[in-house]
Amino acid sequence: MNLPELKIRHLRAMYPVIQAGMGVRVGNSNLASETIKLGGYGTIASVGLGDIEKSKTDFIQESNRVLIDEIRRARKLTESEGSLGINAMVAMSNYEEINRAAVAEGIDFIISGAGLPISLPEYVENANIALIPVISSGRALNVLLSAWKRKYNRAPDAVIVEGAKCGGHLGFTLKQIEHTDTCSMEILFTEIKEVLKSFGYNVPVLAAEEVASREDIEKFLKMGYDGVQIGTFFIGTEEAGMDIKSKEVYVKARKKDVVIIKSPVGLPVRVLKTPLVERVLAGKKEKFSCPYHCLRTCNPSKVPFCIAKALLATWAGDVENGLYMTGCNVESIKKIIKLETFFDTLK
Ligand SMILES: Cc1cc2nc3c(=O)[nH]c(=O)nc-3n(C[C@H](O)[C@H](O)[C@H](O)COP(=O)(O)O)c2cc1C
Missing domain, CATH: 3.20.20.70 (Aldolase class I)
Known part of the structure; x- marks a missing residue:
């Protein structure tokens, strides 16, 4: 075609x-x-x-x-x-x-x-x-x-x-x-x-x-x-x-690593089960102060992590603190x- x-x-x-x-x-x-x-x-x-x-x-x-x-x-x-x-x-x-x-x-x-x-x-x-x-x-x-x-x-x-x-x-x-x-x-x-x-x-x-x-x-x-x-x-x-360190996380990820969590945006978000997500799923709250109120609906005292900081960490290659958003087809990244x-x- x-x-x-x-x-x-x-x-x-x-x-x-x-x-x-x-x-x-x-x-x-x-x-x-x-x-x-x-x-x-x-x-x-x-x-x-x-x-x-x-x-x-x-x-x-x-x-x-x-x-x-x-x-x-x-x-x-x-x-x-x-x-x-x-x-x-x-x-x-x-x-x-x-x-x-x-x-x-x-x-x-x-x-x-x-x-x-x-x-x-x-x-x-x-x-x-x-x-x-x-x-x-x-x-x-x-x-x-x-x-x-x-x-x-x-x-x-x-x-x-x-x-x-x-x-x-x-x-x-x-x-x-x-x-x-x-x-x-x-x-x-x-x-x-x-x-x-x-x-x-x-x-x-x-x-x-x-x-x-x-x-x-x-x-x-x-x-x-x-x-x-x-x-x-x-x-x-x-x-x-x-950062290449974060791209490598996607290369290594498998379908079983993909989970859904509730995002501070107020919607479900599909992510890889990396250390930050493990902590969130275990009910822990990250220590942070809201840098600039980027989201209309986010209440920093209630949400478990700051999504702005987490996504910046991904960009910078900080695997421990990054949030790795993904679709179901993560395994297509070989x-x-x-x-x-x-x-x-x-x-
Ligand atoms: C890492 C990542 C970041 C994304 N950021 C945004 C965003 O800033 N705004 C938005 O409307 N959609 C965002 N999306 C959704 C994409 O725009 C797109 O619609 C979606 O990824 C398509 O599905 P696929 O991932 O299966 O190809 C993001 C998706 C991923 C994987």
Whole structure:
């Protein structure tokens, strides 16, 4: 099967692949620019970017500053060709500011999830930017699209469907996660398409769950999806922003090491059972003071660990204290590869 190109609003890429904006600092300007050069959509994750000390006094400005630097760096590396976006999590306390900063920088698309991005069109106004919500049910999409239509007369430019086996925070109950057959990617596709049809929208629908090969992409195209978003598998690339010690943790991990815990974000999160997670599962609370209140809903006195610090530890290669978010397909990371090795298989 020849892989089709992927058109979203005014944007296009040679392959139907979006590189997931993975925080903290995994989906950085390196990974995003290389993805774009190889024929996909590149995404910079907007969470946890700022210098931790500077963020203590001015979290918002410091986060904006580094995001702008990252966008400019990616533009330079790609000579301003291709489609560059950000991933913005609704759960963040600087959600509005980070989006406005990216809009002012002329970003091409915004992918937004971890909550319903109801107010996103307000921050984008009339800019020619593709808006791509991340959704895990037809019901949630219906609520979102009704609000966008009523408040802003705005339609989405594509929809990313995150399945229950995907990496990162999950928009499913624990019961659904235990019985993924009740919320399979086939079922979700039908639900999402029905909702889009009821609004009269015909936009690309992208699958985000366990993609690590051309065959996985073809599987979703045959199901009716227009393309995929890839997270976990891309952690195992040279370009991903993470210390090699942490990348090796993913290479060595086995399916049995994958567990679900409750994240300070307020959603279930799929992670590797590393020392921090063992401590959390044993009911222990880490000693920490909240550096900059990055999450809207986090109560530092109640949560067992600081997710910002834990993800920064992963980025820095501190295996003892890091949080290793993953999808179910962690075993697809067999060794660290160049991103090009994967894209070569799509030709
Ligand atoms: C390490 C890691 C970090 C992630 N960070 C984010 C994030 O900052 N924002 C977000 O919306 N999704 C995030 N995700 C989810 C991805 O964007 C993507 O949808 C998901 O990884 C796709 O499933 P896969 O991991 O099975 O490929 C993350 C996933 C991983 C594995």
